[in-house]
Amino acid sequence: MPSRPSVAIVGLGLIGGSLALRLNERGYDVRGHARDPQTVRDATDAGITAYADLDTMLSKLPSDAVVVLATPLPAALELLPKIAATTPDSVTITDVVSTKSPLLQAARDAGAAHRYVGAHPMAGTAESGFAAAYAELLDDATWVVTLDGGTDLQRWRQVAALALDSGGKVVPADSEWHDHSVAWISHLPHVLAELLASNVAPQSLPAALAAGSFRDATRVAATRPELVDAMLLGNRAMVVEALESFLDQLEQAAVALKGSESRTLTERGHQHRTEWEAAREAYRRTTHVDLREPDARERLIGIGARGGYLISGPVSDESDVLTALVF
Amino acid sequence: MPSRPSVAIVGLGLIGGSLALRLNERGYDVRGHARDPQTVRDATDAGITAYADLDTMLSKLPSDAVVVLATPLPAALELLPKIAATTPDSVTITDVVSTKSPLLQAARDAGAAHRYVGAHPMAGTAESGFAAAYAELLDDATWVVTLDGGTDLQRWRQVAALALDSGGKVVPADSEWHDHSVAWISHLPHVLAELLASNVAPQSLPAALAAGSFRDATRVAATRPELVDAMLLGNRAMVVEALESFLDQLEQAAVALKGSESRTLTERGHQHRTEWEAAREAYRRTTHVDLREPDARERLIGIGARGGYLISGPVSDESDVLTALVF
Numbered sequence: 032m033p034s035r036p037s038v039a040i041v042g043l044g045l046i047g048g049s050l051a052l053r054l055n056e057r058g059y060d061v062r063g064h065a066r067d068p069q070t071v072r073d074a075t076d077a078g079i080t081a082y083a084d085l086d087t088m089l090s091k092l093p094s095d096a097v098v099v100l101a102t103p104l105p106a107a108l109e110l111l112p113k114i115a116a117t118t119p120d121s122v123t124i125t126d127v128v129s130t131k132s133p134l135l136q137a138a139r140d141a142g143a144a145h146r147y148v149g150a151h152p153m154a155g156t157a158e159s160g161f162a163a164a165y166a167e168l169l170d171d172a173t174w175v176v177t178l179d180g181g182t183d184l185q186r187w188r189q190v191a192a193l194a195l196d197s198g199g200k201v202v203p204a205d206s207e208w209h210d211h212s213v214a215w216i217s218h219l220p221h222v223l224a225e226l227l228a229s230n231v232a233p234q235s236l237p238a239a240l241a242a243g244s245f246r247d248a249t250r251v252a253a254t255r256p257e258l259v260d261a262m263l264l265g266n267r268a269m270v271v272e273a274l275e276s277f278l279d280q281l282e283q284a285a286v287a288l289k290g291s292e293s294r295t296l297t298e299r300g301h302q303h304r305t306e307w308e309a310a311r312e313a314y315r316r317t318t319h320v321d322l323r324e325p326d327a328r329e330r331l332i333g334i335g336a337r338g339g340y341l342i343s344g345p346v347s348d349e350s351d352v353l354t355a356l357v358f
Numbered sequence: 359m360p361s362r363p364s365v366a367i368v369g370l371g372l373i374g375g376s377l378a379l380r381l382n383e384r385g386y387d388v389r390g391h392a393r394d395p396q397t398v399r400d401a402t403d404a405g406i407t408a409y410a411d412l413d414t415m416l417s418k419l420p421s422d423a424v425v426v427l428a429t430p431l432p433a434a435l436e437l438l439p440k441i442a443a444t445t446p447d448s449v450t451i452t453d454v455v456s457t458k459s460p461l462l463q464a465a466r467d468a469g470a471a472h473r474y475v476g477a478h479p480m481a482g483t484a485e486s487g488f489a490a491a492y493a494e495l496l497d498d499a500t501w502v503v504t505l506d507g508g509t510d511l512q513r514w515r516q517v518a519a520l521a522l523d524s525g526g527k528v529v530p531a532d533s534e535w536h537d538h539s540v541a542w543i544s545h546l547p548h549v550l551a552e553l554l555a556s557n558v559a560p561q562s563l564p565a566a567l568a569a570g571s572f573r574d575a576t577r578v579a580a581t582r583p584e585l586v587d588a589m590l591l592g593n594r595a596m597v598v599e600a601l602e603s604f605l606d607q608l609e610q611a612a613v614a615l616k617g618s619e620s621r622t623l624t625e626r627g628h629q630h631r632t633e634w635e636a637a638r639e640a641y642r643r644t645t646h647v648d649l650r651e652p653d654a655r656e657r658l659i660g661i662g663a664r665g666g667y668l669i670s671g672p673v674s675d676e677s678d679v680l681t682a683l684v685f
Contacts, residue, residue: 153569173567204563212564215557220575222615223550225627226607230542233633234685236531237539239665240500241634242480247577248547251570252631256624263620274612278605280553285601288549293590297583300552304579306560307568338566358561 034348035059035196036123036189037096039088041110043074043081046127046152047101048164051079053197056166064088070161085110086117094119097189099150100126100134104265108137115143123186125150125193129213130265131177131206139181148190149177149206151213152199157254172199173340177206178331184322191353192344200356201341203331214269219277221251221259222270228252310338315356317342322351361675362386362523363450363516364423366415368437370401370408373454373479374428375491378406380524383493391415397488412437413444421446424516426477427453427461431592435464442470450513452477452520456540457592458504458533466508475517476504476533478540479526484581499526500667504533505658511649518680519671527683528668530658541596546604548578548586549597555579637665642683644669649678 037060040047047063048070055061055078062080065071074081082088092098098114100107107128114124115138124147126134131149138147154172156163174194178187191201204212228249231237251259263270284296318339320330331353334340339357346352364387367374374390375397382388382405389407392398401408409415419425425441427434434455441451442465451474453461458476465474481499483490501521505514518528531539555576558564578586590597611623645666647657658680661667666684673679 153567173569175567202563202566208563209567212567215554216564216568216572220554220571222608222611222623223554224571224575224631225623226604226611227542227547227550228627228631228634229623230604230607231630231634233630233637234665235539236529236535236663236665237543238634238637239529239662239667240480240502240536240539241543242500244547244551244578245543247574248551249627249631249634250574252627253635254628256621256628259624259628260620263615263624264618267615267618271612271616274608274615277553277557278608278612280557281549281601281605281608284549284553285598285605288590288594288601289598291591291594293587294583296549296552296556297586297590300555300576300579301581301583301586303558303560304551304555304576307555307558307565307576308580310560310565335566336563338561338563340566 037062037093038099038193039092039096040064040099040101041085041114042101042106043070043079043161043164044101045155045159045163045168047099048074048161049154049166049168050099050101050127050152050197052077052164053166053169054193055079057196059196062088062091065161073161089114089117092118092122094121097123097125097193100124100128103261104128104130104133108133111137111143111147112141115141115146120146122146123148123189125190127152128265129262131175131209132268133265135177135179135206144179144181145183146186148182148187149175150190150194151175151209152194169197169199172197173202174199175202175204175209175335177209178203178328179205184327188322188344188351188353191341195341195344202339203335203341205332208336210266210269211273214266214273218263218266218270219273221254221262222274224249224252225259310358313358315339315358318355318357320353320355322353364389364420365426365520366419366423367391367426367428368412368441369428369433370397370406370488370491371428372482372486372490372495374426375401375488376481376493376495377426377428377454377479377524379404379491380493380496381520382406384523386523389415389418392488400488416441416444419445419449421448424450424452424520427451427455430588431455431457431460435460438464438470438474439468442468442473447473449473450475450516452517454479455592456589458502458536459595460592462504462506462533471506471508472510473513475509475514477517477521478502478536479521496524496526499524500529501526502529502531502536502662504536505530505655506532511654515649515671515678515680518668522668522671529666530662530668532659535663537593537596538600541593541600545590545593545597546600548581548589549601551576551579552586637685640685642666642685645682645684647680647682649680
């Protein structure tokens, strides 16, 4: 096993707290910061070295540490330059925020792009806070670990190893393509669900007739509005782009339907949906990527772009070989 | 119990077959017509008096019979005038097709609007044909029974009684409002699901990241395309109308989102969705409608329009009192 860095987690909410618990049980040197004194006490009780004061935690970090920003996006954007300024260059900075481009930009603005590797574990519940955190939340979680122009491959490997060690699988992707993807597969579906639900008054004929297709199509509209707002606004540029593309396509579908043509729509939708479902069960082969090879970066991005993911990192400090599952 | 009419079911597929089986076990005099000789044999084996020749079945009908059109829409539109022309005026004509306005129009064109009462049992599976039919498919099914300008209330009562006796609940609604409602709660969600699924290539980064919200939002796109086409085109005018209204709203949402405003959308969507879910469990009171009262028609339509439904029909031939559950 490669040697494990110390991990400092800034924010001990649902995701930060679960990551702290998970890495702690896996033998990592984990420290955490929370502003709320009760959270500091709860984390301490759970065996985490927790600090109420961020500067104190940062001042005690070993030089090879990884700092994980686990706050909401606005706080992470504020904290990133501060942490870059007060920790040695050898400290790697990552995050677990669901939108990646704004943080990459913040790292660039702070002259810290070479120290920054974004991450996004696709995990969550309707609950929040350290009280709701538990290590198993991260079981089999899909983590996007971002690989952009300025990303250092050894730091990338360090963050990918954290995700793998926490029980996840790692999808390599650049920040923009990540944000574009989640706009289509999560944020746009939320917008459609909200709008569809808005059109059915609860005590009405449509409501009485509504069954399976309405129930499924609107399920995520039951999410607390402030959580959906945070998601949509955090990735606003990409959501608007996806929405405008979808609007164009929907207009074309309306025109076709007026002319009694629906097969183009239904055939393609059916094909993609059934193939998506099948792909999740499909045979996958393994492939290996040696980080020392000149095309390692392109190969990693290519794995993520085709729906593949890493299942294990280097087995020793001397190895740079990662293993991925691909179609 | 009021006396039971003979019921002749034209088409013994999934719905027609299930209705034949259900009414047969409830003691009705049931006859069925199917063009396929194997279906005629299967139905006969299941205890249904089945005819391969439609004219033969029609020529043997008692004068108080109800004919149920249980074919796809195009065949039902062809058959309705033929049946109106070859049966006595005392025979009531209904159907179980999922779009109501075109059949009402066909009845009007045939001068048979006074003999026609549309019906739509909201029930189905992915299977089709008599082999897939079973009586329990109709357990607790929501039936829309249409009440339009020219609808005769005693014939309406006859069809509503059939639906109630088959184990369903009856929502009174006019044909246009029915078609409008299903466009919003079923057909439009199908269009959105197809289009959303179309945008995610099965072996891609978005596909790898897609989870709960994508799965729910696209579930109905797994339906066989020809079934979705039939649904969309059968209710084309209303689907296009709903789609165009949705497009306008989605454009407004995109503009708001560009300006970082999402709360109007998420608040309203959340409220309607959670109230819809709650309404399905909500306390309901009963109300009674006497068909002899002058405002009976308006009261029935009002019950359906506010999401209520009938749970029992008149208890004797002498009574005209129906019982409904309302909010």
